[in-house]
Amino acid sequence: MVTLLDTTERQDAEARAARPRHPEKARRPETPTQRKPDWLRVKAPGSPVYRDTQKIVKENGLVTVCEEAGCPNIGECWSKKHATFMIMGDTCTRACAFCNVRTGLPDALDQDEPQKVAEAVAKLGLNHVVITSVDRDDLDDGGAEHFYRVITEIRNAAPGTTIEILTPDFLRKPGALERVVEAKPDVFNHNLETVPGLYLTVRPGARYYHSIRLLDRVKQLDPGMFTKSGIMVGLGEERNQVLQLMDDLRSADVDFLTIGQYLQPTRRHHAVVRFVPPEEFKSFEAIAYAKGFLMVSASPLTRSSHHAGEDFERLRQAREARTRA
Template sequence: MFSPEDKSRNATGAGRLPPWLRVKLPADAGFAATARTVAAAGLRTVCRGARCPNIFECFSRGTATFLILGGTCTRGCAFCNIAAGTPDAVDPDEPERLGRAVATLGLSHAVLTSVTRDDLPDGGAGQFAAAIRAVRRHAPGATVEVLTPDFAGDAAALDVVLGACPDVFNHNVETVPRLYPAVRAGADYARSLAVLARAARRGRAVVKSGFMLGLGETAQECDATLRDLATAGCGMVTVGQYLRPSRRNLPVTRYAPPGEFEALAALGRRRGIAEMVCAPLARSSYKAGQAASLAAARCCPRS
């Protein structure tokens, strides 16, 4: 069994990992093949960087979520395993290598994310746009999803990304507004909602967000967050269990049972969100292609 939290870490916070969060390691040659393709291209994935529990399943299916703009974040949110510090210079060849890797893997849906780069004038928006265009050149049949930071609220930077016409635009709120000071230092809940609303007004992409359970939120706060995301124009929301990736990260306050995720999915749909992907191991990019297709069909039905 694999978990981001070992027994000593589980002893801090919510206690022993429940059975529904234990993941079996698949014996599949596809895992090694995906890992080799990513490594050969000199690319990073958030799957490894954030210690995602679904990495074995996703790599074995030949999918990965690419992490652009380096491996060092300028903020360092308390839930995230990616290191904070002074980032490296932007790699101008990265978009082309990424586009070629998407083609080599034969992906039908490519997901691109990044560390937060508050050190850059555009927050890295230009690199996102270049990566989208490179994927379209090398893998013209693939749809593209971006999971972006908030670009420090810079509307012009956001418009650079939206102008490259991603099929899915994702920006996670991560948690309820009360917990932002502890969970997302340097971020702002209202600013994140404004990013989502601006993307929704453009009307070209399915707009997506997500948050985690197990950080100290209440049921009422989750409902209010779903209402906010629906009002902002989200067509899709993911909700998963927070798992503490290391001792330096926030402890888990509780492990929500699967039924609670099912109830949240039903609640989100009642609030007007077309597609809810809610499960203990759900992550923003887990089975993203299937869910995005369903969300697009529900948001923009074809005659």
């Protein structure tokens, strides 16, 4: 909370808040927004447990992707004391057309952040925690060492908590992935976000096949580590492109696939081409299971970290069942 900052820190915080949130995105033409269908409507947050979670996050000076990305599930998750922590600041070096996180030149890393995250995890009493980050192309290792330290501190402060990470692609950062895997998170998640044909407009700073190779490399380094990836639909992809993406992920031995509806954060972001009805998500789920994924979560409101703790238990059970079979 700003009230806990000294004068200099408060001035820094105010300066960051005053910066344009999306300097690159502001130059994009506005696109029309569509009225959400009934199946995408959620209750406004505000339960006592939600407020307790919010208080712990603020008191520890932490950033959550729940807030930064405007996740529609924040009320449900925070009411269960589930939060996805976003490390390395609130400013990303890339300007993806779907993302509501601030774009620009990030501040220096907070060297105390690993301990702050670990303390918050312990205070919340989390059984399972998800750690994600902004892209930090400005750092020599893309933030890999910071991920390593966060994981290590959580292990020390909350040894019973299982850890899921959602990482950037560490593009052109030799040794970065290896350092993160060395910390041994329980789940390594890296989202493809969309089909390869849409990368130029939706995720221009990334490379689809680099992301596939990254997920494949995780399994090479640690065959027992669970891997996970997710995409959004409604961006203009074709059904057969989604099915091919599933095959690409299975070729990298990815265990868990999430598929959710893309929601347009502002008029300056990529337009929603289509609201995909729930029955199509059910179809994607059935096909993904048939292709060999251990776990699939596909629904309009599915997000990478939604129900992550419950899904992790189901993931472990699915592996055990397949091993016995």
